[in-house]
Amino acid sequence: MLIDSHCHLDFEALAADIDGVLERAAAAGVTGMVTISTYVDKFSTYAAIAERYPNVWCSVGTHPHHADEELHIQTDDLVRLSAHPRCVAIGEAGLDYFYDNAPREAQATGLHRHIAAARITGLPLVIHSRKCDDDMAAILRQETAQGTFPFLLHCFTASESLARTALDLGGYISFSGIITFRNAEEIREVAKFVPADRYLVETDAPYLAPIPHRGESNEPSFVRHTAEKVAEVRGISLEQLGAETTANFHRLFTKVGPV
Template structure:
């Protein structure tokens, strides 16, 4: 079995025909998934999906693109909402300097609040980091000095230094269909070296459809393409990779009870 550790089932490209999307995932061997929250103010929509389907879990958090819209939401608010029975993670939160859709100060403040929530709840923080390696390294190291917290660097596209620091601090690294792209050799090189007990797979659906589905809406069923490529990169069988990443998911997202 595979797990899609990061998708967005509430986005229109998937929500418009969700039963069919989930059926295709099941056929592809994707037995569980986490639909990730990007706006706390839409948490009710996220939980409604998770409540409706036994194989779907969810998170609570504010994407860095929307960080300045939800600065009224404190860490304690995230902690309270995370008590929902299907909520198994905090986030996604982080830094995105590629688009800079929100002021960088707001992104950093939001990230720090989510770190507090992850530390206090023990739920993993789903971290988005794009074109912000230096600041992400600094915030992670500073925050770790205040106390450890579980986290995953999702849809990893950063450089080797962020990978090194993330692993050093006990984090996990998740790879998406990007590893199938022709220009992703640096990411594949990092994926080759991540310890086997710290690696996850995801789609980030409906974005970033892997080869051979480029140009289409991505969906959880396509987790299989990322996993097949990751197995090839790491020189293991697909079955080994599936078992390994699913066990890692169960350990990190322990609230699912899959362990």
């Protein structure tokens, strides 16, 4: 039993065939997934998908690429929308210095607002972090000192240092198909030491399809390949990984309910 903790069912590559996507996921042993928000102003779209399927949940948040487009979104807006019964997380929000599609100040402003919403609601903050390790670590430390909040570093591609900082602060780490790539040895090293109660798996579909599907459109059923690689790296069975990551998902995404 596996759960895809991060996908984008509203994106064109998946939206045209959601029924088929879910059927293939079920056949691969994927029992649930979270479709992740990139624009708060599109929250009704994510909520409608989650309302339609009992094993799909959604989040509410602004991707850092669009941070400057949604500076009108305040913490109160996030808290209000997150009360929807199918909304189980805040985000994704964070920092992306690789693309720098939005001014860094706007990205940081959005991240702080999302952290505040996670602290108020108790819902996990799904964090996007790319090429910003020092600033992300500093913000996480600063904000945690003001009050803890649940969070998940999704699609982990950062350094061992950021991983250890996040874990020290009580965070979780999620591995995507990138861990199957030949040049991802640093990520595989992180996957070895993350505690058994602090890691998840995801696709980030339709992006980042794992080997043997690299170059194709990704979808939740492919999370099985990521899970197999993480299990191999950790020296455990796929069954044990499924049990651990499913338990971790429910412990972090408390609004989903028990296993």
